[in-house]
Amino acid sequence: MKEYKKPLPQITPWSRPFWDGCKREQFLIQKCQDCQKVIFYPKMFCPDCLSSNLEWIKASGKGRVYSYMVVYSYQPTEFEEDLPYVVAIIDLEEGVRMMSNIIGCNPEDVHCDMNVEVIFDHITDEFSLPKFKPIIS
Numbered sequence: 715m716k717e718y719k720k721p722l723p724q725i726t727p728w729s730r731p732f733w734d735g736c737k738r739e740q741f742l743i744q745k746c747q748d749c750q751k752v753i754f755y756p757k758m759f760c761p762d763c764l765s766s767n768l769e770w771i772k773a774s775g776k777g778r779v780y781s782y783m784v785v786y787s788y789q790p791t792e793f794e795e796d797l798p799y800v801v802a803i804i805d806l807e808e809g810v811r812m813m814s815n816i817i818g819c820n821p822e823d824v825h826c827d828m829n830v831e832v833i834f835d836h837i838t839d840e841f842s843l844p845k846f847k848p849i850i851s
Protein backbone atom coordinates (compact mmCIF):
# COMPACT_ATOMS: atom_id res chain seq x y z
CA MET A 715 0.00 0.00 0.00
CA LYS A 716 1.49 3.35 -1.00
CA GLU A 717 2.13 5.99 1.61
CA TYR A 718 -0.96 8.00 2.47
CA LYS A 719 -0.11 11.67 3.06
CA LYS A 720 -3.53 13.17 3.76
CA PRO A 721 -4.97 13.72 7.23
CA LEU A 722 -6.33 10.61 8.92
CA PRO A 723 -9.47 10.33 11.05
CA GLN A 724 -9.04 10.67 14.81
CA ILE A 725 -10.47 7.53 16.38
CA THR A 726 -12.35 7.81 19.64
CA PRO A 727 -13.47 4.83 21.75
CA TRP A 728 -17.07 5.42 20.62
CA SER A 729 -16.18 5.76 16.92
CA ARG A 730 -13.90 2.69 16.83
CA PRO A 731 -16.70 0.28 15.75
CA PHE A 732 -17.53 2.57 12.81
CA TRP A 733 -13.94 2.59 11.52
CA ASP A 734 -13.50 -1.13 12.17
CA GLY A 735 -16.69 -1.72 10.18
CA CYS A 736 -15.40 0.35 7.26
CA LYS A 737 -12.28 -1.80 7.22
CA ARG A 738 -14.54 -4.87 6.78
CA GLU A 739 -16.65 -2.95 4.22
CA GLN A 740 -19.55 -2.84 6.64
CA PHE A 741 -21.27 0.53 6.91
CA LEU A 742 -22.33 0.80 10.56
CA ILE A 743 -24.37 3.53 12.19
CA GLN A 744 -25.77 3.82 15.69
CA LYS A 745 -29.35 3.42 16.87
CA CYS A 746 -30.67 4.31 20.29
CA GLN A 747 -32.28 1.27 21.87
CA ASP A 748 -34.38 3.45 24.16
CA CYS A 749 -35.95 5.96 21.72
CA GLN A 750 -35.07 4.27 18.37
CA LYS A 751 -33.33 7.37 16.96
CA VAL A 752 -30.79 6.59 14.26
CA ILE A 753 -27.52 8.41 14.93
CA PHE A 754 -24.63 9.58 12.79
CA TYR A 755 -21.82 10.56 13.40
CA PRO A 756 -20.78 8.20 16.22
CA LYS A 757 -21.65 9.50 19.65
CA MET A 758 -21.35 8.39 23.27
CA PHE A 759 -24.95 9.31 24.03
CA CYS A 760 -28.19 9.63 22.12
CA PRO A 761 -28.61 13.32 21.15
CA ASP A 762 -32.39 13.05 21.70
CA CYS A 763 -32.81 11.22 25.01
CA LEU A 764 -29.20 11.16 26.32
CA SER A 765 -29.29 7.38 26.69
CA SER A 766 -26.01 5.53 26.44
CA ASN A 767 -27.92 2.43 25.38
CA LEU A 768 -26.77 2.58 21.75
CA GLU A 769 -26.41 -0.29 19.31
CA TRP A 770 -24.65 -0.54 15.97
CA ILE A 771 -26.77 -1.41 12.95
CA LYS A 772 -25.66 -2.20 9.44
CA ALA A 773 -26.80 0.60 7.15
CA SER A 774 -27.78 -0.09 3.55
CA GLY A 775 -25.00 2.17 2.30
CA LYS A 776 -27.48 3.83 -0.04
CA GLY A 777 -28.58 7.41 -0.05
CA ARG A 778 -29.18 10.56 -2.06
CA VAL A 779 -27.12 13.67 -2.55
CA TYR A 780 -28.63 16.47 -0.45
CA SER A 781 -26.07 19.08 -1.46
CA TYR A 782 -22.55 19.19 -2.84
CA MET A 783 -19.72 21.34 -4.07
CA VAL A 784 -17.01 20.71 -6.62
CA VAL A 785 -13.56 21.77 -5.51
CA TYR A 786 -11.58 22.93 -8.55
CA SER A 787 -8.73 24.80 -6.96
CA TYR A 788 -7.46 25.44 -3.53
CA GLN A 789 -4.32 26.58 -1.88
CA PRO A 790 -1.71 23.82 -1.95
CA THR A 791 -2.76 20.97 0.34
CA GLU A 792 -2.48 17.21 0.55
CA PHE A 793 -5.67 17.02 -1.54
CA GLU A 794 -4.21 18.79 -4.57
CA GLU A 795 -3.81 15.53 -6.49
CA ASP A 796 -7.56 14.90 -6.20
CA LEU A 797 -8.64 18.12 -7.95
CA PRO A 798 -11.33 18.48 -9.04
CA TYR A 799 -13.22 16.54 -6.37
CA VAL A 800 -16.73 16.51 -4.95
CA VAL A 801 -17.62 17.11 -1.30
CA ALA A 802 -21.23 16.15 -0.69
CA ILE A 803 -23.80 15.89 2.07
CA ILE A 804 -25.65 12.63 1.64
CA ASP A 805 -29.03 11.69 3.08
CA LEU A 806 -28.72 8.02 4.00
CA GLU A 807 -31.77 5.76 3.66
CA GLU A 808 -31.78 5.40 7.43
CA GLY A 809 -32.56 9.11 7.86
CA VAL A 810 -29.21 10.60 8.85
CA ARG A 811 -26.83 12.83 6.92
CA MET A 812 -23.14 12.47 6.41
CA MET A 813 -20.43 14.31 4.54
CA SER A 814 -18.25 12.41 2.11
CA ASN A 815 -16.86 12.45 -1.41
CA ILE A 816 -18.65 11.39 -4.59
CA ILE A 817 -16.30 9.38 -6.79
CA GLY A 818 -16.65 7.21 -9.86
CA CYS A 819 -18.11 9.87 -12.13
CA ASN A 820 -17.28 13.25 -13.57
CA PRO A 821 -17.76 15.96 -10.93
CA GLU A 822 -19.93 17.84 -13.44
CA ASP A 823 -22.38 14.90 -13.47
CA VAL A 824 -23.14 15.08 -9.75
CA HIS A 825 -26.51 16.61 -8.90
CA CYS A 826 -28.84 16.97 -5.94
CA ASP A 827 -31.11 13.94 -5.33
CA MET A 828 -28.65 11.71 -7.20
CA ASN A 829 -28.86 8.13 -5.92
CA VAL A 830 -25.53 6.98 -4.51
CA GLU A 831 -24.10 4.02 -2.64
CA VAL A 832 -21.13 3.59 -0.40
CA ILE A 833 -17.77 2.32 -1.61
CA PHE A 834 -14.80 1.87 0.68
CA ASP A 835 -11.45 3.45 -0.12
CA HIS A 836 -8.78 1.40 1.68
CA ILE A 837 -6.26 4.16 2.30
CA THR A 838 -4.02 2.54 4.93
CA ASP A 839 -3.79 -0.74 6.81
CA GLU A 840 -5.90 0.82 9.56
CA PHE A 841 -8.33 3.03 7.68
CA SER A 842 -10.91 2.66 4.97
CA LEU A 843 -12.88 5.76 4.12
CA PRO A 844 -16.55 5.50 3.15
CA LYS A 845 -17.08 7.37 -0.10
CA PHE A 846 -20.04 7.29 -2.46
CA LYS A 847 -20.54 6.48 -6.13
CA PRO A 848 -23.59 6.94 -8.36
CA ILE A 849 -26.07 4.09 -8.57
CA ILE A 850 -26.46 3.42 -12.27
CA SER A 851 -30.07 2.41 -12.94
Ligand SMILES: [Zn+2]
Binds near residue numbers: 750751762
Ligand atom coordinates in the same frame (compact mmCIF):
# COMPACT_ATOMS: atom_id res chain seq x y z
ZN1 LIG B 1 -32.50 7.97 22.41
